[in-house]
Amino acid sequence: xxxxxxxxxxxxxxxxxxxxxxxxxxxxxxxxxxxxxxxxxxxxxxxxxxxxxxxxxxxxxxxxxxxxxxxxxxxxxxxxxxxxxxxxxxxxxxxxxxxxxxxxxxxxxxxxxxxxxxxxxxxxxxxxxxxxxxxxxxxxxxxxxxxxxxxxxxxxxxxxxxxxxxxxxxxxxxxxxxxxxxxxxxxxxxxxxxxxxxxxxxxxxxxxxxxxxxxxxxxxxxxxxxxxxxxxxxxxxxxxxxxxxxxxxxxxxxxxxxxxxxxxxxxxxxxxxxxxxxxxxxxxxxxxxxxxxxxxxxxxxxxxxxxxx
Numbered sequence: 001x002x003x004x005x006x007x008x009x010x011x012x013x014x015x016x017x018x019x020x021x022x023x024x025x026x027x028x029x030x031x032x033x034x035x036x037x038x039x040x041x042x043x044x045x046x047x048x049x050x051x052x053x054x055x056x057x058x059x060x061x062x063x064x065x066x067x068x069x070x071x072x073x074x075x076x077x078x079x080x081x082x083x084x085x086x087x088x089x090x091x092x093x094x095x096x097x098x099x100x101x102x103x104x105x106x107x108x109x110x111x112x113x114x115x116x117x118x119x120x121x122x123x124x125x126x127x128x129x130x131x132x133x134x135x136x137x138x139x140x141x142x143x144x145x146x147x148x149x150x151x152x153x154x155x156x157x158x159x160x161x162x163x164x165x166x167x168x169x170x171x172x173x174x175x176x177x178x179x180x181x182x183x184x185x186x187x188x189x190x191x192x193x194x195x196x197x198x199x200x201x202x203x204x205x206x207x208x209x210x211x212x213x214x215x216x217x218x219x220x221x222x223x224x225x226x227x228x229x230x231x232x233x234x235x236x237x238x239x240x241x242x243x244x245x246x247x248x249x250x251x252x253x254x255x256x257x258x259x260x261x262x263x264x265x266x267x268x269x270x271x272x273x274x275x276x277x278x279x280x281x282x283x284x285x286x287x288x289x290x291x292x293x294x295x296x297x298x299x300x301x302x303x304x305x306x307x308x309x
Contacts, residue, residue: 035092038126038139038150040117043084048118051163054110058167074172083162087117089152090159096138096147105144107131112138113163128160168233175281175289176228176265178258180205180219185257191249194302212308221301225256228295231278234288242288245270245280252300269296 040046051058059070060080067075096104112129125142137159140147150159188196197208198218205222207213234242250268258264267289270280278290 033092033094037092037148038087038090038124040087040119040124042119043088045119046084046087046117047120049083050116050118052114052116053112056167058170060170069170070167073167073170074174075170076172079162079165079170086152086159086162089155090139090150091153092139092148093151094149096149101147104138104147105140108138108140108147109144112140113160114142115163128163130158130160134158134161168235171233173229173231174227175230175291176225176256176263178225178256178263180222182259182263183222183225183256184259185255187255188300189253189255190300191251194304196301196303207303207306209303210307214306214308217306221306224295224298230281230289230291232290234280234290236288241273241276242280242290245273246282246286246288250282254299269300272296 047062049058049060051060060075061068061071067077067080069075095101108127108129112127114125114127116123116125127140127142127144128138130137135158137150138147139150139160152159183198184200186196186198190196194209198205199208204215205213205218207218236243248270251271252269254265254267254269256263256265265283267281267283270282272279272293277293279293279296281289281291283289
């Protein structure tokens with residue numbers, strides 16, 4: 001399970017915890033620690049998040065009803081929901097002991113994330129990170145003077161993980177979001193084999209070379225385009241074996257035309273590397289995308305597979 005998928009399960013847990021905390025404070029004690037030091041009560045007011053570390057610089061900015069990533073990229077909307085849930089419930093458990101404070105402070109400075117959250121004219125800046133085993137979550141003020149062990153009551157997982165995601169992991173992974181009502185044309189041009197061409201005509205779809213269409217098989221196939229997510233984006237240079245595939249001829253060229261032009265897609269698929277579980281896709285900008293072999297091979301159909309017996 002990928003890091004993003006694991007975080008996806010966090011949201012439901014946090015919502016349940018929030019409901020319990022509404023009825024029961026659960027903090028205990030009457031000490032002088034400001035346990036809400038890092039809480040953002042009105043997360044709807046967040047309009048930007050800036051995450052800085054030694055190896056990345058991520059800007060998440062609200063633009064109307066949507067969020068953009070580093071000015072041009074679409075963001076995975078579930079990650080903002082997770083971030084909001086964490087920031088509305090994060091609780092200071094205790095200050096880091098004086099014995100460990102210098103070590104933790106140095107660790108946050110070298111390997112942690114500096115997070116700045118904008119709420120209109122207000123800025124909240126803090127450092128976040130954890131121990132090597134990812135069993136303890138630390139938040140610190142902007143000056144790294146006050147360092148705290150933090151958590152969410154009832155939730156016993158590593159909190160800073162959301163801020164440790166890479167740029168590609170923050171990106172929206174929705175590759176196709178069409179269905180039989182919106183698809184106008186779908187074609188697969190194979191380097192070898194019989195091409196597939198579907199067109200919506202009058203009330204239903206026609207398939208080139210197929211006289212009697214198996215409606216059940218076709219509908220099952222088209223339903224697969226709804227909420228079809230890619231597995232990951234690849235950065236050039238990180239996986240040389242996949243980089244080299246871009247210099248080879250693709251095994252298939254895909255073209256999807258939707259009623260909503262924003263959902264149109266043109267993609268190439270390359271031969272699967274022996275022993276790997278993913279196929280490489282690329283778009284007109286040579287963006288490198290991987291999708292698992294099971295879903296890719298379910299996508300690469302031939303006309304004969306839609307013939308009614």
